[in-house]
Amino acid sequence: MTAAPSVLQAGHGAATQSGENLPLFSRAANAVSRFTGRPGTFGSCCIVVIVWAATGPFFHYSDTWQLMINTGTTIVTFLMVFLIQNTQNRDGAALQAKLDELIRVTRNARNELVAVERQPEEMLDRIREDILRKAEGEIECTTLRSTVPSSGFPSFPS
Numbered sequence: 001m002t003a004a005p006s007v008l009q010a011g012h013g014a015a016t017q018s019g020e021n022l023p024l025f026s027r028a029a030n031a032v033s034r035f036t037g038r039p040g041t042f043g044s045c046c047i048v049v050i051v052w053a054a055t056g057p058f059f060h061y062s063d064t065w066q067l068m069i070n071t072g073t074t075i076v077t078f079l080m081v082f083l084i085q086n087t088q089n090r091d092g093a094a095l096q097a098k099l100d101e102l103i104r105v106t107r108n109a110r111n112e113l114v115a116v117e118r119q120p121e122e123m124l125d126r127i128r129e130d131i132l133r134k135a136e137g138e139i140e141c142t143t144l145r146s147t148v149p150s151s152g153f154p155s156f157p158s
Contacts, residue, residue, distance in 0.1 A: 029086040036080065 059065035
């Protein structure tokens, strides 16, 4: 069996641990995702909220005091949505490419499932139902075989 030319060979866009070949936005999204997903970042945010709440009496719980936290959290949330979505999209695409490769190289796999995620929702539903039906049939067949003793006659549970 000869290997097909790979786009992952060195010099041809090879993936690296550091993600050096990613666009600037993707590198920034990865870095922010790693940073914000840490327990220390969560703790820091909790401290900010506690400090903000503690300063309430000093600012007489004014509208400006409330607006500070509302504006800050709104901006952070707005920006994080795009960063997280970018990271999730790339992670999903990478996972799908790996699954497509496994389907492609597996002897009994159905090659029509490669890139199935690009099909309309109705087609995905039909494919899922077909796979489920086949899986249930295989489970029934396996269960029946396991209940057949060496005598050759099936014994069914009472």
